[in-house]
Amino acid sequence: MQAPIAASEFILNSRGAVYHLDLRPEELAPTVITVGDPDRVEQVSRHFDKVEGIFRHREFVTHTGYIGSKRLSVVSTGIGTDNIDIVLNELDALANIDFTTRQVKPALTRLQIIRLGTSGALQADIPVDGLVVSSHGLGLDNLLPWYEMESTPAETALLEAFSSQVPLRPGSARPYLAAAADSLLPHFREGFHTGITVTCPGFYAPQGRALRGKLSHPALLEQLTAFRLEDHHITNFEMETAGIYGLGRVLGHDCLSISTIVANRIRQEFSKDGAAAVQKMIGTCLGIIAGMNY
Numbered sequence: 001m002q003a004p005i006a007a008s009e010f011i012l013n014s015r016g017a018v019y020h021l022d023l024r025p026e027e028l029a030p031t032v033i034t035v036g037d038p039d040r041v042e043q044v045s046r047h048f049d050k051v052e053g054i055f056r057h058r059e060f061v062t063h064t065g066y067i068g069s070k071r072l073s074v075v076s077t078g079i080g081t082d083n084i085d086i087v088l089n090e091l092d093a094l095a096n097i098d099f100t101t102r103q104v105k106p107a108l109t110r111l112q113i114i115r116l117g118t119s120g121a122l123q124a125d126i127p128v129d130g131l132v133v134s135s136h137g138l139g140l141d142n143l144l145p146w147y148e149m150e151s152t153p154a155e156t157a158l159l160e161a162f163s164s165q166v167p168l169r170p171g172s173a174r175p176y177l178a179a180a181a182d183s184l185l186p187h188f189r190e191g192f193h194t195g196i197t198v199t200c201p202g203f204y205a206p207q208g209r210a211l212r213g214k215l216s217h218p219a220l221l222e223q224l225t226a227f228r229l230e231d232h233h234i235t236n237f238e239m240e241t242a243g244i245y246g247l248g249r250v251l252g253h254d255c256l257s258i259s260t261i262v263a264n265r266i267r268q269e270f271s272k273d274g275a276a277a278v279q280k281m282i283g284t285c286l287g288i289i290a291g292m293n294y
């Protein structure tokens with residue numbers, strides 16, 4: 001018989017809800033949209049036909065509701081893969097741990113987890129306000145080395161090519177890579193640029209931005225832009241995708257990341273109305289998600 005998971009490891013609050021997200025299993029839908037900015041949650045749920053629950057704890061805001069007969073939750077993650085560690089583990093617990101017995105359920109549920117975020121483009125031909133869907137997340141943030149993650153031979157080949165084409169300063173990162181869910185990616189082709197998304201442990205030096213702090217890796221942007229393996233290239237930078245894809249692999253969920261490009265780092269441009277572009281992404285993607293027969 002499976003031992004219950006201890007109170008210090010699987011933490012429930014006085015409402016019987018999971019520690020950071022403050023959600024109970026019945027309050028989460030099987031299709032989950034993640035956004036970084038807590039204010040973006042309402043910008044998504046305003047498209048719902050019905051909102052049945054609103055939950056908030058720290059930066060984690062969740063709205064659960066329906067578009068037609070499709071039940072969806074939208075959850076804010078805040079910034080960075082340290083938060084993704086919390087959100088993905090707690091979403092998985094909501095789906096796959098029995099909150100009464102504290103045991104893993106015998107039949108596991110695969111969630112669909114779709115990030116709608118913002119990002120910086122690394123190719124001159126990806127315009128600001130354009131949309132990128134991440135074929136892969138390549139993490140420079142060091143979250144996934146703390147887990148056992150299996151890679152496919154194709155993922156290993158991409159990672160090896162990355163390590164030889166983008167030599168990092170020793171000790172700065174242990175890159176990892178995971179692909180998007182095959183079940184989700186094909187729905188987001190028309191109108192989307194597709195490529196590898198690099199997930200960074202910061203917005204400034206880890207994305208090659210120098211204000212006053214001197215960069216230890218000044219060639220980063222140039223090397224990422226030039227990376228090629230067969231028809232694979234790096235499209236963009238952000239701060240969550242690889243963590244979502246990697247933990248999705250570890251925990252058995254189907255994940256996809258979509259970004260509105262707010263900065264083009266090669267052309268040195270920033271969107272004049274990023275908020276409008278994000279609104280457009282939300283409308284487009286919800287239309288696709290609502291129509292997906294999943």
Ligand SMILES: O=P(O)(O)O[C@H]1O[C@H](CO)[C@@H](O)[C@H]1O
Nearest residue numbers: 036037079117118238239240
């Ligand atoms: O707009 P969101 O979804 O937060 O995504 C991007 O924006 C934040 C940085 O400004 C990081 O979280 C990055 O991944």
Ligand SMILES: O=c1cc[nH]c(=O)[nH]1
Nearest residue numbers: 118119120238239263
């Ligand atoms: O350049 C950018 C823009 C949005 N988010 C990022 O992480 N980087």
